[in-house]
Amino acid sequence: MITPPAAAGTVAYRAGDSLYLNITNRCCCDCDFCIRAWADGVFGEDLRFDHEPDVEEVTRAIEVAFMDGPAKEVVFCGFGEPTLRLDVVLSVTEWLRLRRIRSRLDTNGHGQLLNPEVDVPAALAAAGLDAVTVSLNAATPEEYDRVCRPVFSKSHRAVIRFAEQCGAHGLETTLTAVDYPGADLPGVADIAAAMGAGFRARAYAPPRPRPAAEKGDR
Numbered sequence: 001m002i003t004p005p006a007a008a009g010t011v012a013y014r015a016g017d018s019l020y021l022n023i024t025n026r027c028c029c030d031c032d033f034c035i036r037a038w039a040d041g042v043f044g045e046d047l048r049f050d051h052e053p054d055v056e057e058v059t060r061a062i063e064v065a066f067m068d069g070p071a072k073e074v075v076f077c078g079f080g081e082p083t084l085r086l087d088v089v090l091s092v093t094e095w096l097r098l099r100r101i102r103s104r105l106d107t108n109g110h111g112q113l114l115n116p117e118v119d120v121p122a123a124l125a126a127a128g129l130d131a132v133t134v135s136l137n138a139a140t141p142e143e144y145d146r147v148c149r150p151v152f153s154k155s156h157r158a159v160i161r162f163a164e165q166c167g168a169h170g171l172e173t174t175l176t177a178v179d180y181p182g183a184d185l186p187g188v189a190d191i192a193a194a195m196g197a198g199f200r201a202r203a204y205a206p207p208r209p210r211p212a213a214e215k216g217d218r
């Protein structure tokens with residue numbers, strides 16, 4: 001068997017009881033509060049890739065991480081939007097389901113916009129995904145466009161629709177909003193309640209300079 005090269009940049013990392021997966025550095029938003037603008041990773045992990053990991057690299061990273069013990073769930077998250085690599089998300093979700101490991105997707109909710117040829121919520125449910133956490137961040141389209149700067153037009157409505165469809169397909173669905181200055185957290189919580197989803201505010205991490213040792217590495 002030919003062993004593929006390991007991706008520079010961490011693919012699987014632990015936080016709390018969960019194992020997080022980093023499968024892309026690309027995103028279709030440019031959020032005001034995105035830590036990618038001023039950090040190379042989280043929890044001391046370098047999440048910047050020189051190439052994106054394939055399915056085999058991702059599942060091998062999970063196996064290696066599980067040698068240190070089980071995790072409560074495995075979460076597609078990382079340093080970019082996972083549904084830009086929907087095929088990898090679906091394949092790894094099926095791999096996890098076969099092993100009875102709980103899975104969750106952290107997403108900006110653009111999955112359907114990015115993959116118009118697929119019924120994405122239905123495909124995620126069919127693959128065995130257990131839960132989805134959708135970053136809505138704003139209660140109005142105007143605020144969403146101002147803060148998240150999406151490449152797609154009318155994406156605020158599309159994100160809400162994506163979350164609604166995930167819930168309709170039986171996925172545990174939670175809307176989140178970063179608690180940035182001026183954020184309308186009650187407004188996002190109301191949208192979540194109206195669709196029967198959960199809501200969670202996420203801490204705002206203000207920009208800070210990179211440590212000198214991390215500068216200019218790439």
Ligand code: SF4
Pocket residue numbers: 027028029030031033034035036079080081108135148
């Ligand atoms: S959706 Fe997430 S990864 Fe993308 S720009 Fe916003 S905070 Fe960053």
